[in-house]
Amino acid sequence: MKHSVIIMVLLPLLVLTGCQSMVESNQQNASLYQQLGERSGIADIVEDLLYRIVEDERINDQFRGIDVRQFHTNLTDQLCELSGGPCTYSGRGMRESHADMNVTDTQFNALAENLILAMEENGIPTGAQNRLIKKLVPLYPQIRNL
Ligand code: HEM
Incomplete structure (x- = not known):
């Protein structure tokens, strides 16, 4: 049960926030x-x-x-x-x-x-x-x- 919470809730959240910070840092890196x-x-x-x-x-x-x-x-x-x-x-x-x-x-x-x-x-x-x-x-x- 514990594991499925991690996989279903936390993992997508981590992936999403990871993507968002990549977008933000790309914007910062644009000249x-x-x-x-x-x-x-x-x-x-x-x-x-x-x-x-x-x-x-x-x-x-x-x-x-x-x-x-x-x-x-x-x-x-x-x-x-x-x-x-x-x-x-x-x-x-x-x-x-x-x-x-x-x-x-x-x-x-x-x-x-x-x-x-x-x-x-x-x-x-x-x-x-x-x-x-x-x-x-x-x-x-x-x-x-x-
Ligand atoms: C971040 C702030 C500022 C920057 C980046 C800046 C930049 C410049 C630059 C590049 C010039 C041209 C210099 C030249 O032609 O050789 C200049 C001239 C001038 N600046 Fe500034 N300046 C700043 C702040 C100020 C402030 C606060 C004032 C007055 C309120 C001011 C008044 C003037 C005036 C009157 C000139 C013409 C000087 C002349 O042609 O004899 N500047 N500034």
């Missing part, structure tokens, strides 16, 4: 770059991010007068490279390009929030959103000029 929609998907996300920056009173002052086209190209290349894509970021280093801005924690978080919303708008899965944000965390001290 982040692919999940973001390759360079053109990333370019769309950055474009939507730019619209959000312009609307966001917490940060838009910092962006007045910038070369929007260049910012768009450089941020797209940077996110493409960071996500494992075949791009080469050719802009300035993060410390240099944010040196005189006195970026606050609130502003850093506001930009990250807008990036998440832009990814959401473009249908990027939450796991991929988090993986990209994780790649940006090491840039925090450079951008904050700490």
